[in-house]
Amino acid sequence: MRSKIVAGNWKMNMNLVETEALLAQLSAKMPDTKAEVMVAPTYVNLTAAKQALKASAIQVIAQNMHFAESGAYTGEISADMLLGIGVDTVIIGHSERRAYFGETDEILAKKVKAALAKNMRVMFCFGEELADRKSDNHFAIVESQLKNALFNLEASAWSKIILAYEPVWAIGTGETASAEQAQEMHAFIRTSITKAVNADVANNVSILYGGSVKPGNAVEIFSKPDVDGGLIGGAALVADDFIAIVKAI
Ligand SMILES: O=C[C@H](O)COP(=O)(O)O
Numbered sequence: 484m485r486s487k488i489v490a491g492n493w494k495m496n497m498n499l500v501e502t503e504a505l506l507a508q509l510s511a512k513m514p515d516t517k518a519e520v521m522v523a524p525t526y527v528n529l530t531a532a533k534q535a536l537k538a539s540a541i542q543v544i545a546q547n548m549h550f551a552e553s554g555a556y557t558g559e560i561s562a563d564m565l566l567g568i569g570v571d572t573v574i575i576g577h578s579e580r581r582a583y584f585g586e587t588d589e590i591l592a593k594k595v596k597a598a599l600a601k602n603m604r605v606m607f608c609f610g611e612e613l614a615d616r617k618s619d620n621h622f623a624i625v626e627s628q629l630k631n632a633l634f635n636l637e638a639s640a641w642s643k644i645i646l647a648y649e650p651v652w653a654i655g656t657g658e659t660a661s662a663e664q665a666q667e668m669h670a671f672i673r674t675s676i677t678k679a680v681n682a683d684v685a686n687n688v689s690i691l692y693g694g695s696v697k698p699g700n701a702v703e704i705f706s707k708p709d710v711d712g713g714l715i716g717g718a719a720l721v722a723d724d725f726i727a728i729v730k731a732i
Contacts, residue, residue, distance in 0.1 A: 485689045488645060488712040489729045490521035490606065491719025492546060492574060492693075502528040506535040508722035513541060518712060518732045522719070523574055526560055530568050544572040544606065547580055550593035562601040572604040574714075576632065578651045588631035595632050599640050606645040607632060608693070608714065613652035621650070625668065626675050634679040641684040645691065647714040648672065653694025655716055662703045662710075665692045669709035698724050701731035 497505060502524050513520065521542040524532045532543045549559035565573060575594045580586040586594075591607075598605045609628035611621035625648070633644065648668055653660050660668075669690045676685035692704055693714030704710055712732055718724040 485687050485711055487518035487732050488689050488691055489518055489732055491715050491725050492523045493719060495525060496720055497524060499528055499531055502532060503535055505722055506532055509541060510536060510539040512726050514730055516729055520729055529570055533569050543570055545570050546574050548573045550597040562598055562603055566601060573598050574606045576608040578610060578649055578654060588628060592632045599643055604643045606647055608647045608649050610649040610651055622671055629675060638680050638684050641688055645689045647691040647693050649693035657695050659695040659700050662707050665704055665710055666707035673709060696728060698727035701728045705732050
């Protein structure tokens with residue numbers, strides 16, 4: 484059975500003091516929820532975040548990792564390093580990694596494989612750019628992103644996969660996909676997975692929507708049957724907004 488998930492991707496925001504302050508507010512105010520609630524602070528504050536949340540159900544996840552086990556990759560972080568501090572879930576394929584750090588589908592497939600080999604959970608991000616949607620190419624782009632990184636996995640590996648559909652044109656722009664656009668794409672994703680893997684996997688994978696989710700639009704977006712939660716950027720940096728979004732699930 485798929486779970487409901489609200490995850491906050493803090494991106495390159497929040498120093499240590501700010502991290503501890505935001506987590507103190509979140510853990511004090513977090514409502515009881517059946518949803519999984521996750522936060523992804525920057526690498527250097529993961530340990531502090533784990534410590535701050537040790538009495539909380541809020542999970543700490545990483546924003547990225549390298550595909551190699553170890554070695555001469557200056558500035559990079561391995562799966563073992565994350566596991567060593569108790570972080571077992573990692574975001575892979577965020578559009579900012581693709582756009583600004585040259586992460587191709589091929590690299591992302593390696594990262595997914597490396598994380599799964601260590602039994603980590605992967606929150607795999609993907610989504611079309613505005614030009615793709617305008618040229619009516621968005622379904623083909625999304626399907627190819629999934630195919631290149633995930634459709635070669637064994638069906639059993641999918642229990643460790645969370646999907647986050649994030650149309651690039653809606654990230655940090657204030658422009659949100661309508662609830663209908665999100666539902667249409669999420670339903671398409673389940674159909675693609677049904678064809679490529681099987682219906683059981685398609686029905687059980689959690690598919691989150693990301694892109695300018697705010698307290699004011701979360702209820703409507705989360706009400707759609709194929710939307711299992713959200714990956715939240717800007718609004719995850721404001722405790723009351725993130726909590727309101729968790730309440731919307
Ligand atoms: O990872 C989160 C997404 O990029 C969404 O960011 P946003 O909510 O600021 O649009």
